[in-house]
Amino acid sequence: MPYLDENFNLYARDVGTQLTPNATQKTTLIVAGCYVIVIAILWHVPVLSWIIYPFKLLTVGFHEMSHAIAGILTCATIHSVELDPDEGGETRMSGGIPWITLPAGYLGSSFIGAALIACGFDTNASKIACIVLGVFFIFTLWWARKNWLTWILILGMSGLIVLFWLVADSVALRYFILFVGVMSDLYVLWDVIDDTIARKVNSSDASAFARVCGCFPSQVWGVIWLIVAFMYFAAGIIVGLVAFKESSSEQESAAAHFLPAPGSSGAMTSVPLPGVLLMIVTTLSWKLLL
Secondary structure (H helix, E strand, C coil): CCEECCCCCEECCCHHHHHCCCHHHHHHHHHHHHHHHHHHHHHHCCCHHHHHHHHHHHHHHHHHHHHHHHHHHCCCEEEEEEEECCCEEEEEEECCCHHHHCCHHHHHHHHHHHHHHHHCCCHHHHHHHHHHHHHHHHHHHHHCCCCHHHHHHHHHHHHHHHHHHHCHHHHHHHHHHHHHHHHHHHHHHHHHHHHHHHCCCCCCHHHHHHHHHCCCCHHHHHHHHHHHHHHHHHHHHHHHHHHCCCCHHHHHHHHCCCCCCCCCCCHHHCCCHHHHHHHHHHHHHHHHHC
16 A cells, blocks of 8 residues: 655555564564463463453453444443353343344454554553543443442453553553453454354354344354454454554653653653543442442
């Protein structure tokens, strides 16, 4: 695709150059690859799986939140969003368009994962991703205001976001967002395979969707959703490589002046957001509980 420089001269964009990772991006890719290996090991070892248990619940939350958002966009009424300790979830709604709301769980959460992976290539993009997640968290708390597990999960994750925002000029936040993105996409891939391809679960989204459309069995829809999830995963990496070419030092300099952590060099000239966000979430949480 052609692009314009600052003098409005038109040049052809070198796709190979855009997709070739620089030193910082290579580090990000290596870390993402390590995440895949570590998550795969922890996922399938019963005792060690408890280490990533909160993040499994978070990805379930993304799944249910995607159902709810699709419901809102198709004029449905959302009655509740619930998570349970067995890593399951349920979104209760009335109305809406099942053709859209049913596949939205897997496709929406894999899209969220891909977006977080892309943002994980850049510190400032990770900060923006956290703000968007905060908005989603608030809506989820409203829909799940009677579900204690959802409250504990979201408040815990909000605390982690604030903590990593404050560490090493928010560099830790970038790797945290990258981890959540990889975790979300892997969860979608494994859950689709487990529920619809390896074994047929009558209560799965694919089974419900197959009953609604009637044209293909649930396994076929599972394969289609799996392919889409793989495409999202790849797209997240490609967008990260193309959009965020800054080196680690350039990212550090930019992050110091964009929503800086308290105590950093740029904190005096900008309002530190983590404390403000924590105060807002705490206040809203208290109001929802009353």
